[in-house]
Amino acid sequence: MRRATFARVALVGAVVATLAAGCAAPPTDATSASGSGTSVQAAAAPGVAVAPSSGGVRVAIVGDSLTAGGGRLLSEGLTADTWMTYAQGNGVDYVGGYAKGGSTVQEQAAAVRPVDDVDVLVLMSGTNDVRLGLTFAESAASYDAIVDTIRPEHVVVAAIPPYDRAPRAAARYEGQLERYVADKGWTFTDPWGFARAGDVFAAGTTVDGIHPTTAGYEALGHALRDAVLDVAGPRAVAPQADSPADPADAAPGTTS
Template identity: 50%
Template structure:
């Protein structure tokens, strides 16, 4: 005598056959049919140029020799930031930078770190203001970041005045004001160990910290309107 299969078993077998033959959607097939949101396109790297003095020039004292372990841009570039050039030389005032800088193609963000040597030579921002305008006009970036100058132990009060005037000047022009020296400052002076000469970061470790600070500042410009 043949024994019949239980009804529940028969139903399970039939459902399996229907899924395999394609008459019923399997769970996997149902998910596959659901439209998937496309992955957002990764933003193109920001093309960044810099103009400055020894604080940006590196160990060789001239940016044209390339980035080295005392170039803050070495630590800022990569993964969203492309360094495309600029001009920086030890001892240069903003006026000397404006005279020397040349266009470097398309620039998304221009970072200008200039003014310590203006203070060193007794110049006020009023005497150097047009130099910043000429630098921007030459490079023609989409966005402009003007950096504060660091503590200057030998002319501390003059450096503070220059920074205050430079900040107002930057805001009046619709540019972005940045203070990357938060990591290096203790009050109005250098943080202990960050500078040995009272003018520059002490070495590669300190320039790396400065580069990390600038990197955050540069990447944040993605959300800012164009200023030029």
């Protein structure tokens, strides 16, 4: 075969390999994500903007796929299936955190890194602990470790959603988590009211019995935003100081 023919074959092979890689679908199941994650400062995926810092409540988030937005890493940016997309802005500033699809609380505690000046940490995790048969007693210390790493002013621990594959185990874990949060003096909130039908997901609110629909992520974001503002209060931007007075404006008989 002539040299030119070899070159054409090599070029075609490279193009095919590139197209194949680009078409590979990312994992979407909470149990199937792989790869190591990193704590991130706020970053956005194409098409989903991170609201600019407004001097509002600084919020860090930690969790699994229910926080990252599917079987992915939070470091890949916010998407339509990331609840923080709908919680940020207008007095709530997203400042980073860690989340990885398929991760347990223990994995998150080992991977999370400090984030500066966090007003509120929103921590929502436990579904994958239930999936793997871990008890809350085995996971409890990891909640503490995450809080100790972030060192926020306030801690909001969110309930895990229904888990259709093991609803009783999820409900048992949930009850123990709520009592633990109360003992710690943190704030417990259940943002999943829209999705609950007893111990399972309500019809039409889930894509797989683990994750909500995109509309569900939006409802989740609004509920968690309310929880953040309830514990921290909307932070007012301090007014600018008045400019120094002109000596000519001083009242008669006074000095500046």
